[in-house]
Amino acid sequence: MASRLQLPVDDSVLIHVTHSNLKTFSSEVRFSLESNVEAVKDKLWKKCGTAVTSMCLELYDDTRAKLSDLNDNTRPFGFYSPLDGYRLHIIDLDPTSVTSGGWLEDTSLVEKYKISDEAYDKLDGNYRKFKEKLGPRASPAQASKTDDDYMKDISMNIKVGDRCEVEPGEKRGVVKYVGKAEGLRAGFWVGIQYDEPLGKHDGLVKGTRFFECPPLHGAMVRPDKVKVGDYPKRDPFEDEEI
Template sequence: MASNLHIQGDESVLLRVTHSNIKTFSADIRFSLQTTIEAVKEKLWRKCGTSVDSMRLELYDDIGAKVSDLADSTRLLGFYSPQDGFRLHVIDLDPSSVTSGGWLDDTSLVEKYKISDEAYSKMDGTFRKFKEEMGLQHQKEQVPDNYMENLCANIKVGDRCQVEPGEKRGVVKFVGQGETLRPGFWVGVQYDEPVGKHDGMIKGHRYFSCPPQCGGMVRPDKVKVGDYPERDPFEDEEI
């Protein structure tokens, strides 16, 4: 059961966040215990797209038992006595939400525009035309297929990481080569904040899934893996 928790200083807690509609969504997020539930919802809205007014939060312990409903938006998170490793579950109550119906999980639900090969060949400014016009001009400049493969040895899917430039933090979601990527090895990252360029799909090929504008594909030399917890956007605020 929830209880009054005495909070001192800048104590924080690392929670695993899941979502009722987005089955592939799972993130470890650090929260200040002095943050109100309203502010927690605001932070989660930026992560998963569920509006604050349509969001209900449930807290589960590290063995999966429900601890409490975080129903009072004016309470501090610390009131509910969360601990590192607990799970914060987001329930989207809006039946017309962008997260409903599996749209963000199953791309097969999205109606796709198709163009005939003949019509595509007649279009100007396409990638196919670009390749035809360039021909073999840059053949010698192409990087080898194993470019930066050695730098991927210590980078694994699921690792926390920091990407340069910009010290952008996130989670490794993909390591390898791709048919819609330039030659060599790449690392796909789900950023903690919407500072990316996509949701894990690049040129029609899905390499991983993440919230919109949270995905990035970078070379391994830009990625450092290690203990890079998510930054709390409220930690620098003055009260």
């Protein structure tokens, strides 16, 4: 009889790690049971910044009971019988450690760079000088969106009854309205009746009836989102697998 297939034994454990100085530090780390304690500390140093020589490790079980101190760097980690879900608590013994003082977690403790108004004014091309050159006027984008004729030129190529496709999503439908829209932002709008219930209303928007369509088939979109052309209704079964 053929021998049974021998499966490899998992010699690692997943351990929850916390830190004495870093209150928000919490990590799940997998350790080999064959690695010695020094190798475990080296792996933790790369994650939290505490030096191996300044690191003391405490092992806790899943009931929060302390099991042991990992004082012997030469012993394999498996000697302490850790299991998945146990916790290693790092104690940083160095008072000058990068983890001390809380500044790694609290950015308000980090000294901010400041520049005096006099020094800032001496800088060439600073934002303050740029803003003064522009003066108290709106940007082109802001001005156009408040213009009553915003997108009028695009809307002139769209007429009621046109089949269309609307972005995003390539939603197909028919044009039901073109023009300005009371209650909406300035400029021109296009009312769409989608072929499917992909809209938000039935043509009634903020108390104004712009067109009629079935519930949840209507939408008001900007003209630049609409492409008119020969866009037939999609076959609802064309994407089904046979």
